[in-house]
Amino acid sequence: xxxxxxxxxxxxxxxxxQVLQDQPDIGWLEVHSENFFHSAGPSIDFITSVRKKYxxxxxxxxxxxxxxxxxxxxxLAKLKGLVDRxxxxxxxxxxxxxxxDGIYIPDLLPVPYNQESFDVFAKNITTTQEFLxxxxxxxxxxxxxxxxxxxxxxxxxxxxxxxATGAKLLLDINNVSVSCFNxxxxxxxxxxxxxIGLVKEIHLAGHSxxxxxxxxxxxxDTHDRNVCPEVWDLYGHAISxxxxxxxxxxxxxxxxxxxxxxxxxxxxxxxxxxxxxxxx
Amino acid sequence: MQKLKFIQKAFSxxxxxxxxxxxxxxxxxxxxxxxxxxxxxxxxxxxxxxTFPGVxxxxxxxxxxxxxxxxxxxxxxxxxxxxxEGWGRGFPDFLSQRKELASVPYIRDYALYEWLKHIxxxxxxxxxxxxxxxxxxPAKLPxxxxxxxxxxxxxxxxxxxxxxxxxxxxGAGPVFCVICRPVNKVVTTWVxxxxxxxxxxxxxxDC
Numbered sequence: 001x002x003x004x005x006x007x008x009x010x011x012x013x014x015x016x017x018q019v020l021q022d023q024p025d026i027g028w029l030e031v032h033s034e035n036f037f038h039s040a041g042p043s044i045d046f047i048t049s050v051r052k053k054y055x056x057x058x059x060x061x062x063x064x065x066x067x068x069x070x071x072x073x074x075x076l077a078k079l080k081g082l083v084d085r086x087x088x089x090x091x092x093x094x095x096x097x098x099x100x101d102g103i104y105i106p107d108l109l110p111v112p113y114n115q116e117s118f119d120v121f122a123k124n125i126t127t128t129q130e131f132l133x134x135x136x137x138x139x140x141x142x143x144x145x146x147x148x149x150x151x152x153x154x155x156x157x158x159x160x161x162x163x164a165t166g167a168k169l170l171l172d173i174n175n176v177s178v179s180c181f182n183x184x185x186x187x188x189x190x191x192x193x194x195x196i197g198l199v200k201e202i203h204l205a206g207h208s209x210x211x212x213x214x215x216x217x218x219x220x221d222t223h224d225r226n227v228c229p230e231v232w233d234l235y236g237h238a239i240s241x242x243x244x245x246x247x248x249x250x251x252x253x254x255x256x257x258x259x260x261x262x263x264x265x266x267x268x269x270x271x272x273x274x275x276x277x278x279x280x
Numbered sequence: 281m282q283k284l285k286f287i288q289k290a291f292s293x294x295x296x297x298x299x300x301x302x303x304x305x306x307x308x309x310x311x312x313x314x315x316x317x318x319x320x321x322x323x324x325x326x327x328x329x330x331t332f333p334g335v336x337x338x339x340x341x342x343x344x345x346x347x348x349x350x351x352x353x354x355x356x357x358x359x360x361x362x363x364x365e366g367w368g369r370g371f372p373d374f375l376s377q378r379k380e381l382a383s384v385p386y387i388r389d390y391a392l393y394e395w396l397k398h399i400x401x402x403x404x405x406x407x408x409x410x411x412x413x414x415x416x417x418p419a420k421l422p423x424x425x426x427x428x429x430x431x432x433x434x435x436x437x438x439x440x441x442x443x444x445x446x447x448x449x450x451g452a453g454p455v456f457c458v459i460c461r462p463v464n465k466v467v468t469t470w471v472x473x474x475x476x477x478x479x480x481x482x483x484x485x486d487c
Binding site: 034035037038039040041042043045060061062063064067068069072074075078097098099100101102103104105106107109111112116117120144145146147148149150182183210212213216218220 | 283284285287288289291292295296302303304305306307308309311312313314315316319320323324327355358359360361362363364365366401402403404405424461464465
């Protein structure tokens, strides 16, 4: 894969028409799977047209791989329908849960990192991969709490899970920055604990900060601004370890115009200097 | 009960019903949990604003967001799946119960009209000629076709939504319409009561 083709953006509704009309020079596009779960209609026609022009990555936010209740089979079937239709080059989900007792709580909720959670994730990831007939990527979350029931560090939990299931890692550098800050973890130790060869996609995004008590700051994964210098630096560290990997700018709130987003994505290329070819 | 299930139930209760938070080891647990609470409500409100754009225009963003937040306070209104595209059917009825909306008695019917357009947009595709369907009273309507009636002049209200410079004038009700997506755009055809009655025998009951 040529270096330039490794750079992508998250495709969101405000840019749908313009992307099809202008066909901007970008390597690939990522969409939220659930936005295209209709069996037909304009949204399906749109994404099918986009797929003819660009490689697509499907990024799920609602499968709830960490739910003790197991997977929602209807959701999984819709995902498979979309995967079969689009033949995406990557399919990803999150290390999180959101489904309980027939109710879906629409956020990426954290799990305790212990053996029981590990078994639940391993079972649900294996079921998903077997049902889809392909490998999936798991994204590290931004988290704001830690559980008393946790027995393992997040990065060890996640990499062990990948080893057990054959899933790969979608490394969100911004989430590493947010979670490490919120829990007092070391960002470089986090990155360095991930085995080389496991990361198949990288996300970059902006975050905000909020004072939750006098002198106590929490970082919030808002996806509403430019990637901050600290996250760019960490990205440089990550690719020096993992090599060149498909990298994406995510922007989900206060979405700027497409030109601005593409300009932000073009900064990724600056970190590719000196690399003769992609390892991905 | 599994321990994980117990913990997830505790998290859900803490988030949605201010249940106890002793499962959290971090400092300032309430403030940290509030980040998730805010995310959940924001995600749901945002989904409603996409499904009901005209309601947001009619009520104004601040009022509509406030009502959406109120709707999302009740666990019974939460989605049943991770796909929010198909969620929000309960919002029109919720609006009809709000005392502060007494001055906009048509809002429930208008929201229901928007809901039907929303589900028509994502319905299965079938090829048909709309005039043929309207003139031949089929035994079953195509999956993207819905009929709707209201005692309020929803047609006139839609004109105001489309063109805010217009003043809302009391129009005549009742109104009857057919909503469908013959190609790639949802269209509304306002019809006579007689045709509505004939089509209603073939239709799913939505209003």
